[in-house]
Amino acid sequence: MTGDGAPGKVLHLLSQRPGLTGSGVTLDRLVHHAAAAGWRQRVIVGVPADAPEVSVGGLPAEHVRPLRFETDELPFPVPGMSDVMPYPSTVFSSMSERRWEQYRSAWRRHLERTRGRFQPAVIHTHHVWVLSALVKDVFPRTPVVTHCHATGLRQMRLCPEATESVRTGVARNEVFLALHQGMVAQLRDELGVEERRIHVVGAGFRGDLFHRGQGSARTRADIAYVGKIAAAKGLDSLLDALERLWLRLPEVRLHVAGAGSGAEAQALSRRMEALGARVIRHGQLDQRQLAPLLRRCGVFVLPSFYEGLALVLVEAVACGCRIVATDLPAVREQIAPRLGDAIELVALPGMSAVDTPLRQDLPPFAERLEAALARALRRDDPVAAVKLDEFTWQAVFRRVERVWRGMI
Numbered sequence: 001m002t003g004d005g006a007p008g009k010v011l012h013l014l015s016q017r018p019g020l021t022g023s024g025v026t027l028d029r030l031v032h033h034a035a036a037a038g039w040r041q042r043v044i045v046g047v048p049a050d051a052p053e054v055s056v057g058g059l060p061a062e063h064v065r066p067l068r069f070e071t072d073e074l075p076f077p078v079p080g081m082s083d084v085m086p087y088p089s090t091v092f093s094s095m096s097e098r099r100w101e102q103y104r105s106a107w108r109r110h111l112e113r114t115r116g117r118f119q120p121a122v123i124h125t126h127h128v129w130v131l132s133a134l135v136k137d138v139f140p141r142t143p144v145v146t147h148c149h150a151t152g153l154r155q156m157r158l159c160p161e162a163t164e165s166v167r168t169g170v171a172r173n174e175v176f177l178a179l180h181q182g183m184v185a186q187l188r189d190e191l192g193v194e195e196r197r198i199h200v201v202g203a204g205f206r207g208d209l210f211h212r213g214q215g216s217a218r219t220r221a222d223i224a225y226v227g228k229i230a231a232a233k234g235l236d237s238l239l240d241a242l243e244r245l246w247l248r249l250p251e252v253r254l255h256v257a258g259a260g261s262g263a264e265a266q267a268l269s270r271r272m273e274a275l276g277a278r279v280i281r282h283g284q285l286d287q288r289q290l291a292p293l294l295r296r297c298g299v300f301v302l303p304s305f306y307e308g309l310a311l312v313l314v315e316a317v318a319c320g321c322r323i324v325a326t327d328l329p330a331v332r333e334q335i336a337p338r339l340g341d342a343i344e345l346v347a348l349p350g351m352s353a354v355d356t357p358l359r360q361d362l363p364p365f366a367e368r369l370e371a372a373l374a375r376a377l378r379r380d381d382p383v384a385a386v387k388l389d390e391f392t393w394q395a396v397f398r399r400v401e402r403v404w405r406g407m408i
Helices: 022-036 097-115 130-138 151-158 160-170 181-191 235-245 262-274 287-296 312-318 329-342 359-378 393-407
Strands: 009-013 040-048 064-069 122-126 144-147 175-178 198-200 219-226 253-257 279-283 297-302 322-326 343-346 351-353
Touching: 009 022, 009 130, 022 040, 022 122, 022 393, 040 097, 064 097, 097 130, 122 130, 122 393, 130 144, 130 160, 144 393, 151 160, 151 181, 175 181, 175 393, 181 198, 181 329, 219 235, 219 287, 219 312, 219 359, 235 262, 235 359, 253 287, 262 279, 287 297, 287 312, 297 312, 297 359, 312 322, 312 329, 322 329, 322 359, 329 343, 343 359
Parallel strands: 009 040, 009 122, 040 064, 122 144, 144 175, 175 198, 219 253, 219 297, 253 279, 297 322, 322 343
Antiparallel strands: none
C-alpha cells in the first residue's frame, strides 16, 4: 500500500473463460468494484485461441492477459472446473500425462511473463486447483488469496493423481476465501488449512439488474431453470417431475437458460426437444438477458445435486420468483434462512459420490420435486420483498477488500 493510503496493485487469476460461470462472474464483479475503489489491476484468464478481445470488469483490454488454448503450446480446449461446461472444454480427469505437463508449464511461463511487467501487492486466484498451486513458484514473496468455489475440491476427488501436488502447492498461499461456513470445514478437513486463514465472504448479485421491475408481465405457470445442461444439475429428475405434473397442470411451461457440451448435454437436449413447446430453450444468457426472463416466471427451480453457493436463487427471489431447490448445505445454511417462505427445500436422493445420486433414489426424488413445484405454482400470493443487502456485490467486495488490505 502506498504511503497516502491509496490501494495498491492486485493480480487476478482464473484458469478458465471469464464471465460464463459463477467464478467468472465473481471475477468480473470484484474487478469492477476494485477499479471503482482505485486498485490498479491486471487479470489472467484462459480462453480459446479464436476468442475475441477479452473483457473483464470494464478493464482496458491491455490489462487482461489471456492464456490461449487450442494452440501449438496448448493443443486442446480450455479445461473447465466442472466436467460439463457451457462451452467446449477439456475434462481434467481425462487428460494424459503429457497434457498435464503442457498445462502446468504453460501457466508457469504465463505467470513469469506477467511478473516481468506487473509487480502486484497481492494476488487473488480463483479455485483451489492447479493454477492456484503454482502461484508461489513464480511469486514466492507476494501474498496470495485463494478464492474457493467448491469445484476445485470436487476435482481433487476426480483426479487423485493431482491431489497431493495441489494440496502442497496451495498450502503455501496465505489466505483462503470461502463462500459459506460449510466450505470452511471442507478447507480445514480436506486441505489441512487452519481456520484462522479462512474468511467467509459469500457471493453477490447485481441489484441494478435483478429486481421486480415496473409493470412486468409475470406468468405464474412459467418455471425457470438456469444452469448447465448436465446430469449433476438434476435436469433428468426435473423433467421426470414435470412429466408427472403436466398430467394435472398442463399449462405449465419450463424455461431453460444454459448450455452444455458433450454426450450428456446432447442426450438431455434431445429429451427436452421431444417435449415440444412445453420446454422453451433460451441458450446461454448473460445477466442482462437473464433478469427479464426471471421477472416473467412465477417459479424458479434448482434441482441440482451439487453447488457451491447458488446465488441465482437470490437473483430469482429479487425478481419476485418463488423458489424450489434441493436441500444443499450451502442453500440451507446461507440462503434459505434469509428467504423465508419464498423458498421450499426438497430432500436430496442418497448420493454415491459428491454429485452422483443413487439410481434407486431418483424416482422418489422426482416425486418430491413434483409435489414442491405443484405447491409453489398453486400459491397466488405475491412473494414478499426480502432484505438482500448482504448478498450484493458491493458487500462482497467490502469483505474481500478488507482481506487484501490486511495482507499488504
